[in-house]
Amino acid sequence: xxxxxxxxxxxxxxxxxxxxxxxxxxxxxxxxxxxxxxxxxxxxxxxxxxxxxxxxxxxxxxxxxxxxxxxxxxxxxxxxxxxxxxxxxxxxxxxxxxxxxxxxxxxxxxxxxxxxxxxxxxxxxxxxxxxxxxxxxxxxxxxxxxxxxxxxxxxxxxxx
Numbered sequence: 001x002x003x004x005x006x007x008x009x010x011x012x013x014x015x016x017x018x019x020x021x022x023x024x025x026x027x028x029x030x031x032x033x034x035x036x037x038x039x040x041x042x043x044x045x046x047x048x049x050x051x052x053x054x055x056x057x058x059x060x061x062x063x064x065x066x067x068x069x070x071x072x073x074x075x076x077x078x079x080x081x082x083x084x085x086x087x088x089x090x091x092x093x094x095x096x097x098x099x100x101x102x103x104x105x106x107x108x109x110x111x112x113x114x115x116x117x118x119x120x121x122x123x124x125x126x127x128x129x130x131x132x133x134x135x136x137x138x139x140x141x142x143x144x145x146x147x148x149x150x151x152x153x154x155x156x157x158x159x160x
Contacts, residue, residue: 007126007136012145015118016156023117024080024109026156028053034155035148041093042069051085053077059085070095072102083107087123091131093138103129119152121145 016023026034028051037046044063051059057074072086086102088095096102103125110118123145126132139145 005127007132009122009124009126010136010139010144011120011122012147012149013118013120014149014153015112015116016153017116018156018160019115020080020109020111020117022160023119023156024083026159027107027109027119027152028079028083030155030159033158034152036151039142040069041071041089041095042067070097072105073099075104076106081109087129087135089135090129091134093135096130101128101130103132103135119149121149 018026031051032049035049037049040046040061042061042063044065044067046061047064048062050062051057052074055074055077057077058070059072059074060068060070062068070088072088074083074085076082076084084104084106086099087105088097088099088102090096090101103123105121105123108120110120112118123139126136129135
């Protein structure tokens with residue numbers, strides 16, 4: 001069941017020593033590299049995590065068995081400054097196709113000089129999810145977006 005009580009957002013911020021275009025490109029285009037593959041909902045191990053580069057694009061995993069499991073949709077594709085996509089995975093860690101039951105993840109990219117970018121990620125609206133508090137608690141206990149943006153930052157360094 002969804003709840004009407006607000007659940008706090010989870011955020012993560014990192015500064016990377018690359019221009020804004022590169023920072024956005026690695027975040028969106030290399031999500032398969034920096035997203036920890038142990039975080040998945042499919043029965044099989046993850047072969048690939050995909051974020052389709054357009055408004056309305058899918059965000060999903062493809063298992064080593066070839067089965068695809070949706071995670072959400074791209075709501076705003078605004079390179080190189082902003083990306084918003086849904087998290088439609090409920091408290092039982094299953095995909096919920098109802099967009100009214102989606103939390104949102106917003107990634108913002110801000111220039112901090114010619115070769116440095118501040119990346120801020122916020123996941124919000126957990127109360128929309130069925131079992132949203134369970135999802136929130138699981139993300140927090142796994143280190144939240146701080147851990148994820150650190151993984152992203154390492155990928156940026158490797159791709160520079």
